[in-house]
Amino acid sequence: MKTVIATGMFILSLVGSAWADPMLINGAGATFPYPVYSKWFDEYAKIHPDIHINYQSIGSGGGIRQASELTVDFGATDGPMNDEQLSKAKVKLLHFPTVLGAVVPTYNLPEVTADLNFTPQALAGIFLGAITKWNDPEIAKANPGANLPDKLIIVVHRSDGSGTTYVWVDYLSKISPEWKKKVGVGTSVNWPVGLGGKGNEGVAGLVKQTPYAIGYVELIYAEQNKMPSGRVRNSAGQFVKAGLETVTAAAAGTIKAMPADFRVSITNASGEKVYPIASFTWLLIPEKIDDPKKGKAITGFLRWMLKDGQGLAPALLYAPLPKEIVAMEEKAIGQIKY
Amino acid sequence: MARSNTNIFSLAIFRRPGISPADRFFRASVLTVALSVFAITAIVAYELVRNSRLPIEKFGWSFLWGTTWDPVAEQFGALPFLYGTLVSSALALLIAVPVGLGVAIFLSELAPRWVSDPVAFLVELLAAIPSVIYGLVGIFVFVPWIRNVLEPALSGTLGFLPLFQGAPYGVGMLTAGIVLAMMVVPFIVSVSREILMAVPLSQREAILSLGATQWEMVRIAVLPYARSGIMGSIFLALARALGETMAVTMVIGNRPEIRLSLFEPGYTMAAVIANEFTEATSDLYVQALIEIGLVLFAVTILVNALARLLIHSVFTKVEVRE
């Protein structure tokens, strides 16, 4: 046994020393922007080999929790923290919008190949459990000619605390009084129906595996997995598909009205071309970072993200931030002290 | 296991009055380490209680029968998870007990030693397969099979029962029960087999001489004799099923609601901790999850203790007879 332990320790000391150089910064949170974040952190590690940013997509609720508890160096969320959460955090947390994304209804209907249209009432009805079959009139009337099967709808939602959920239910609350009263808004809610999947990954995985299922995921998860994403009727009465333009259009209204702490909801925005279930996604950075080296690395990353990072977003179907907001954020970086 | 007399040779009885300081030191240090096992167990319990103060104060006992799990309104009731845990484990036992007993009888009564031993070893390997691997196979093999074959078949034949109604999700209580059954069968087999083999030959010979068939012998003479031990093996399997986390999380559907139909998704205590622990946003939420851990801890201790007691009673019985 001694030799086993000795060899073990020997191997470990090798392992420990061989990769001892780069500084590791730990982040955790939203799965919604995970594809673009992991791309960013990968690219950033190539440019700055001395800094590794380890990001774990545990859900926005987790991002808020772990950032508040300081168990990670930064958090990430797609639902802005509320005042109570902010006041309970061990340190003051700052919101930094990174990109814009869309939450889309995605489904698995073997019979239907075209993209389906969804009215807000249909989405609320399905997720409230009031609409139970695919050939329900509320769905059928928006999709003339579609071959909707007489099958039970299998609803898939998130099992973890999630910003994607936040965006989705924030939208449903705005368009359905019943939803607002019965379920409400949060990163995790008390779902009336459906299966729970963990993370955007888990929901996409479940929908993909389960015929006649419907779920909601960030656009890129549907695209990367060749799953359909439904058009949603916006407040101007148009059925709009989520995409770079329609998401950017959703943000247009808030540019002037952006609050100084960047906490803003852009679901159900008005405008002909607006995709109604869009959102900013935020990094949560402590205002005071104890380790100056980490502080420098994090602010360095933020600046890079606002400049070069934005260019990487469209390829992954995330809309880059409007120029005005980038300028606001560059100023806000100054608030971080280390 | 029958090792009743060896203890008189234990070093303890050689305790002489003039024990050397070196020996005393050795004993003391070994004892300290051994006591740390006790201490660690106590600390685990203490930490669980200490870290679930908030919900205990806020909800009291109603935590156990509250049915709402609503993180937005900060209403936490653990009943759906208790229900899910109990039902999925019961379902697992419903499948695993007859099958496991069948295997145990085959191995102890029918198979010759050179078959019985290696087969028993193979069955025990099932217990060695990590939980997450059951989950992996569960997601990609059992779930589609249950959705496409088993659930339609069940709702086609037994669909009049409320147990087998609803959409064939694939993931759900039924799937969790089946996967759990595979995971706990080895516990039933290995313990029951040893217990059956410990039933004295005289028991069997007596009834065979009366002209009983081999099955009658098993049913009338062997099984009743081994009853409490078999019960013990079942409780052991139950304890294991109650605390099982990963495989269940991956196939149960994760939905905190009490539904009669086995096709419906459910949630277990272990699964909700695994899913929500890192992302719980408030202290009360986290501590509610820790309290679920505490409940799970208490339930498994109870079931385990019962199992040991029952198994132990059989072996003492056997020892006395021989």
Place this chain on the structure above:
Amino acid sequence: MTSALLLRRRLTNIVMLSLTGVCTALVLGVLFFILGYITYHGIAALNWDFFTKLPKPVGETGGGMANAIVGTIKLLALASLIGVPIGFFGGVYLSEYGRKNAIGFSIRYAADILNGIPSIVMGIFAYTIVVLPMGHFSSLAGGVALGIMMIPIAVRSSEEFLKLVPASLREAALALGLAEWKVVSFVVIPTAFRGIVTGIMLDLARVAGETAPLLFTAFSNRFWSRGWLEPTASLPVMIYTYAIAPYEDWHRQAWAAGMVLLMLVLGANLLSRLILHRQLRG
């Protein structure tokens, strides 16, 4: 009538006995199916990259799990550091001094309780005593969780193997005037050594596959984890994250990881069985 009854009894006999055979075939069938299925998909998915590369950003194909393999080894080493000494000396106490006294009984009982604690609860425990005070996820926290899980089995298996050492050996050594601690250290323990090592190997194999206690202790890491205070990737957690995700390439890698983990665990089981078999014969 008698013959009809006899026939029925005989029939029942045959039917029931063959059913037990069916049960056995069924259980073995499940085992071989799982092993076969994992091996089939695992072999197709394994490649050199799997052992040497880091994971790719989400959605991109390729990459490997080198960091998770090293992470699992590190976690197991740390777990042994905690579990083996406590388990071993605890076993020595139980076998040499605590066979029938109250302390021995209560320690045995505590070990049984510890063994029965669900692994996810052990994760909570490690979170409250390591992650919260230190303020971040770490290999250390994961190692502590696994290490504590190792203790009960290490205690009981060490005890069992020490008890197998014949009493005559102890008497002979004591009769020669050897001090008690020397008898234990140089006569009893070496005799049982092989068995004890086997028990610990099995114990390690058992915790190697544990996922639940690592989710919020060791957490996970896209990169190499340096030292002991950073989060680390591990094979079981990677299998979990990759399996529930929608990406085909991740599924492929989950199978590969599943096979590696399974080989590790079953290999240890087979090896220990072989060693024990030899020892019992020799």
